[in-house]
Amino acid sequence: MFTIATWNINSVRLRAGLVERLLREEAPDILCLQECKSPVEKIPTEGFRALGYDHIVARGQKGYNGVAILSRLPVEDAGDRDYARLGHARHVAARLENGVVIHNFYIPAGGDIPDREVNEKFGQKLDFLTEMRDVFHEDRPARSIMVGDFNIAPREDDVWSHKQLLKVVSHTPIEVAHLSEAQDAGRWVDITRQDIPEGQLYSWWSYRNRDWDASDRGRRLDHIWATPDISNAGHGSRVLRPVRGWDSPSDHVPVFASFDL
Template sequence: MTRTSIASWNINSVRARIGIVEKFLREEAPDILCLQETKVECGLFPKAMFEALGYGHIVTHGQRMHHGVAIVSRLPLAEVRKYDWQANGEARHIGVTLPSGVRLDNVYIPAGGDIPDREINPKFGQKLDFLARMTDWSGGLNGTPTVLTGDFNVAPLASDVWNHKALLDVVSHTPIEVETLARLQAASDWVDLGRHFIAAPAPLYTWWSYRAKDWEASNRGRRLDHMWVTPDLKDKAVAHRIVQPARSWERPSDHVPLITEFAF
């Protein structure tokens, strides 16, 4: 049995922030990095830096200027799977199988716009429907040991946001989104590693808005990024943390990385 570390990060344009991605890989050296919101077509993904640091196994599901997910790895990646849960060409979900046989899925769930009403705001309905289709997919995993990570764009718990009451009507923390995400979680009894290691009601955030003049002082964060595992992997997860200092790096993403260390 070996140790395998898996990181996840919504990078908000991998080419624009390649410098901080390199900094993260040099300092933290995870075995695998899952990226969301890469904003680049597959053929233009900046592979050279990753390969120079030993991440020779790269799979991408991208599109021009929007969305996009990728997995870069020191370990071989097999059985690459790409999904389009909205049937609209948006690149938001990629999956692979690791040498251990563990399945790894990396997803960028839609943000859902600004108004939490599917009639007024079709983007909100698309987000709920995306989660519903993922729930059907989750229910069909049939016991395959799986890690599901990425930007879920939902902060489910009261302690996952800076002010629960103030954000109940704000997209990412509305009751209907929380309920919909809970159905996805129940579909395979997913274990939320963030809260497995850092139990509520301790505050835990992974995203701070660019609009804040001093994000750290105001600390108006939300936990939008997650790493879940099927129950058979719960005891294989030996450590989990967020890399909060990354929010202050030069030209940062508004999200910070997560890292989980597994014994498999």
């Protein structure tokens, strides 16, 4: 059995101490980070290695984007893809010794206006998702786990108010449809909702809400999916809501799942 976690850290250099705290207190076997905002060579790996995370696969970018996989288990670099040809560090993959491939994604947020004609970033997000769909159609994944900040809350109970967020980027019908098409193309199973099928569930709370806990206007933007050949091995899903209350936190919290593989 191994445990995997995904967390948009919103600057790994600024919040290296929080990463180390999570590794000490929760000890996932694999931690996938997004929005690292650092070139690979400047990721503060010393503290992670001191805690037993000797295997690191990452793609970096100065000040923006960036994805990293920290692992206590041996992994090999399984490559990356420049989705939508944006030139962004938004995907990296690693292969475990048992052949399972871990994909770590940071899907574009999409800006503020859900209209590609007036907002280039929204169009980039839709193009990114379309290419994911096409890649999964062309080469259907097997024995794979896909995690990351997808920047989409697909279900009505993945947001604090379905009606009020229908025209807000991250929950618009067109985004949800694009994500669903990518999911269907790879036959991906949402492990979190397999384990926790009912009820409101969030992994992100805006910095704009002074008392995020009391207002609780959250969204489930962070996901753990698996291909159907291994999805039944997934269990133990949890969202670490208290992490949002740590000192100088990310606006996202870690999402966990375990796999008996």
